[in-house]
Amino acid sequence: MSLETVVEDVRDEARARAEEIREAAEADAEEVISEAEADAERIREERLAKVESQIDQEREQTLSSAKLEAKQERLSARRDVLEDVYDGVEAAIEELDGDRRRELTEALLDATLAEFDDDEEVAVYTRTEDVELLEELVAGRTAQVDGEVECLGGVVAESDTSRVRVNNTFDSILETVWDDELKNISERLFDQ
Template sequence: MGLETVIKDIMDAAQAEVTMINADADAEVSQILDEARQNAKNIMGDRLAKAEDDIARLRQQETSSANLEVKRAMLNARKEVLDKVYNNAEESIVSLPEAKQEELLKAIIEQNEANGSKIYSNKDSEELVRKLSSLEYAGNINCIGGVVIENDDGTVRLDYTYDIILKNVNEQSLKQTSDILFG
């Protein structure tokens, strides 16, 4: 065998080994690239899922917040209407005809005058209360109408002012009134 044959065999073997190393390297590069692409897809999918979850959560928060704001606005509007109804009732009481005022005061005084010795009213009703009651007139109070009856030592005060009566009726029938007005 000649030297050239040995060199050729070595070169062929080296070439085959280079080809095999290159093929292994190409396969490894291809595998690394496939893994990188798969990782990128997974990361992209995870981030996309997280972004969709964040969007859904934000949408839910915004919807809840908007619904709460609508409810708050509706409650405020209802309160305004109920306040107007209360004020209208108060104005209706104030503007009752004198005959009706006298009838109401007479009924209150007759039913409760035995429970006290002094009576109070607003300035507008003073003359009428003095006429209707046998109790000592003790002075004026700030109210839209009605009377306060008090015992001798002031320990018992029966408040029959229209303000208190209207307030109590309003508190007792607020739900009913709301149901009538708003269904």
């Protein structure tokens, strides 16, 4: 074998070895690139999922907050309507006059005096505008008008003997009826 042949064999072997190393390096590089691309895709998908989850969560929070605010505004509007209705009823009661006011005041006086013994001295009170009417209604009874109270009308009575005080004013009756019927009133007004 000649030196040239040996050199050529060594070169061929070196080329073959270099080709093997290059192919192995390319394969390693492709594997690293493939793993890096897979990692990058996984990271991108995780971040995308996280962002989408965050967007969904923020959307839900915003929607929930908007629903709560709308509900509060509806309740506030309903409360305002109910207050207006109550004020309207108070105004209608305050404007009662003539025979209707007399009938109601007399009925309340009778119910009030029924709470006391027949021989008891009873002091009765009403609003300023109804003092004369009440004086007419107590004539001949064991009650006497003893002053005025701040109310829409009706009667407040008390006795020192029995230490009883009865409040049969239009205000107290309206408040009781309102409390008892508020749910029904609300349902009728708002068709729940």
